Amino acid sequence: MNALADRLRALLPRRADYRGLRRSWPRDLAAGATVGVVALPLALAFAVASGVGPAVGLVTAVVAGAVAAVFGGSRVQVSGPTGAMAVVLVPLVAEHGPQVVYPLAVLAGLLVLAAGVFRLGRLLEYVPWPLVEGFTVGIAVVIAAQQVPHALGVEVTGQENAAAAAAVAIGGFLAAPDPAVLGVLVLTVLLAGVLPRLHRAVPAGLIAVVAGTLVAELAGLDLAVIGTLPAGLPVPALPDLGGVGALVGPAFVVAFLAALESLLSARVADGLVPGPRHDPDRELVGQGLANVASGLCGGMPATGAIARTAVNARAGAATPAAALTHAGVLAVLVLVAGPLVARIPLVTLAGVLLVTAWRMIERHNVRAVLASTRADAVVFGLTAVATVATDLVTAVEVGLAASAVLALVHLARTLSxxxxxxxxxxxxxxxxxxxxxxxxxxxxxxxxxxxxxxxxxxxxxxxxxxxxxxxxxxxxxxxxxxxxxxxxxxxxxxxxxxxxxxxxxxxxxxxxxxxxxxxxxxxxxxxxxxxxxxxxxxxxxxxxxxxxxxx
Structure with a gap:
């Protein structure tokens, strides 16, 4: 009994999570504010892309982001709606209606929570390093490709693949260049890319967004902006569990994706910040509770978000206080500063994410993988290409299958x-x-x-x-x-x-x-x-x- 109690206690938050907060709180607050501004349009966009209203995306980012920050196993992980989850939810929303996301989030959250309690988070340790590096590079390319239409001020429709949409946007911009968009983009990228070289504690992303917004307003530039925000957050309510039987299968898919993306994101974050590595079982517990809370409060399923986590880490975050600040900033922006945030040009946010995507790629790790063995290079390349060409789950499946086959071939050759x-x-x-x-x-x-x-x-x-x-x-x-x-x-x-x-x-x-x-x-x-x-x-x-x- 005592062993079980100790096991469960190890999965709960502890004071050590905030060790060093007295010194790092200015950086944590600045990082949280930066991520909050960056996460706002993403929360809105992913919710709309899933087929639910923008308010659902906001409550997910606020509630799931706060709960995962407190109970999760990563110091800098930022959670909320993601593009991979939106892809999974689209057909379910089309079949069952927008209300399906609430019970689905609760069911998937319970499954992820159970996986953490039974310590299944360690299974990711069996994922090969070349696969993780290929996944990271692929995600960085996808993030950059997703931002190209906003970065160039070109609206793209009918393209589900991010790389294809980026190619269409580039073609459209070359056909009709917009100097104003290009100027604000260059300014944002320069500020976001150069300021951290002066000092890591400088909130470069936030400064770049503010600077780009001021230039656009003072020069009277006609740029696409975030637009009108919802007036408030929905009132918490229990979801309708009447048709829960039909959601068991989809809940397993959503839970698998939530666990996989969160653990991979946390693993990537380990390489971006010094200090202790994440606890995968605690991370699953945190993500499970975050999804349950999101569903009960009118949100959609959430996962650890690599782009926002990378922004958080690169902005100098050191404790979960940064992710909590991100959730608080989103709530304040929605309730208080909606009209001001609505004027932020999308091109400035795209510029910040382009820089983030570039920094996500650890060039020395890529060189090390490519110089190791031919099999590792193949796994790296296949995973990266599959991430860009298909989706996260398929990419991981391809990478694992290639790793297994090549490992068997190598193992067979060792028999004498x-x-x-x-x-x-x-x-x-x-x-x-x-x-x-x-x-x-x-x-x-x-x-x-x-x-x-x-x-x-x-x-x-x-x-x-x-x-x-x-x-x-x-x-x-x-x-x-x-x-x-x-x-x-x-x-x-x-x-x-x-x-x-x-x-x-x-x-x-x-x-x-x-x-x-x-x-x-x-x-x-x-x-x-x-x-x-x-x-x-x-x-x-x-x-x-x-x-x-x-x-």
């Missing part, structure tokens, strides 16, 4: 099945084969060379170096043993572990050998028996290394 040195005095009638490495389904072709030389009467199979054995490998060993014995060669087996012996016996490879007393634990005993047996047996004509009859 070759003649070992025979001690002097045994003569030419005894041959020793040593198996080193994994004997499994992908490596069985290496066993095809097990054959005896012309004068060999006894073959000793040394299995002590066999690190892995599956049913296919055991069957291949059985076939090799039967092939040798059909040619009159006696087989002795040495060094199989109890588990390997059980599997070899189950497939019929060890039973006949053991019945003759030809299974040994030590090599000297096996060699002595081999020598005695070879001396008693006549030579077997026609037994050659290739296994074909001698001419």
């Amino acid at each position: 099945a070759a003649p070992d040195e025979v001690p002097a005095g045994l003569g030419p009638h005894v041959q020793v084969y040593r198996l080193d490495g994994p004997v499994f389904f992908a490596a069985v072709r290496s066993l095809a060379g097990l054959a005896a030389d012309r004068e060999v009467r006894v073959v000793v199979l040394r299995l002590s170096g066999m690190t892995l054995l599956d049913a296919t490998g055991a069957r291949a060993l059985r076939d090799a043993v039967e092939g040798l014995e059909r040619r009159g060669v006696t087989v002795l087996v040495k060094g199989a572990t109890p588990e390997q012996a059980r599997l070899l016996t189950a497939v019929g490879a060890l039973g006949p050998v053991a019945a003759r007393g030809h299974v040994f634990d030590e090599l000297p005993a096996a060699l002595v028996h081999a020598a005695e047996h070879a001396a008693r047996e006549p030579a077997v004509p026609g037994c050659v290394a290739s296994g074909r009859p001698a001419p």
Whole structure:
């Protein structure tokens, strides 16, 4: 009982989460304010893209952002509506109506919460590093591509893929250039990119947004702006759970995406800020509670958001106070400063996110992956391309599948099945084969060379170096043993572990050998028996290394 209590207590917030806040609070407040301004149009846009009203996106960013900041396992993670989640929600909203997002958020939140309690967050540790780097690069490209239409002031419709929309926007801008948009964009990018080089604590994104807005207002530029905001946040209410049975399947999909994107985002954030790494189980608990709270308060499913998390980290955030500030800033902007925020040009926000996307790519990590092995470079490239061309879930599936296949190919090549040195005095009638490495389904072709030389009467199979054995490998060993014995060669087996012996016996490879007393634990005993047996047996004509009859 005490162990369970300690386990649950470890998943709750603690004072250590805010260690150093007395020194970092100015940076945390500045970072939170910057992220709040950047997150506002994203919360609105993703909610509208999902088929629900903009107020749903705002309540999600405020409620889910605050709850995840308090209960999550990452110090700088920022949560809210995301583009990947919007893609999943669109068909569900079209089928069930906008109200479906509320119970869906609650159900998915409970599933993610359960995953955290049962400590499933550690499963991400099995995701290869090249996949994470490829995912990060792909996400950075997608974020940049999503901002290109706003950055150039070109409206693009009918393009679901961000890269395709960016290409259309660039073509439209080249056909009809707008110097005003380009000027504000360059100003924003320069400020957001250069100011952090002067001092990391400078809220470069916020300064860039304010500067771009002032230039646009003072010069009277006709630029697309955020526009009118909702007058307030919706009143919390219990969602309708009448049709919950039909949402169980979609809830698992949403929960998987929420967990995956949040954990990957938190893992990316670890590389952006110094200090302790995130706790994946706590992060799942936080995201689960955030989704439950969002659904109960009239919000949509939320996840950790890589773009906003990167902005937060790059702006100097050090504790969860920054993400809490982000939620508070959004609430204040909605309730108090709506008319002022409505005048912010979209091009300034796009410029800040373009710089953020560029900084998300750790060039030294990319070079290290590409210079490591060909397999790692392939996984990196496939994941990055799939992230840009498809979606997050598909990209991770592609990366994992490629990693698994290439790992199996590499593992299969490590199997060595070759003649070992025979001690002097045994003569030419005894041959020793040593198996080193994994004997499994992908490596069985290496066993095809097990054959005896012309004068060999006894073959000793040394299995002590066999690190892995599956049913296919055991069957291949059985076939090799039967092939040798059909040619009159006696087989002795040495060094199989109890588990390997059980599997070899189950497939019929060890039973006949053991019945003759030809299974040994030590090599000297096996060699002595081999020598005695070879001396008693006549030579077997026609037994050659290739296994074909001698001419």
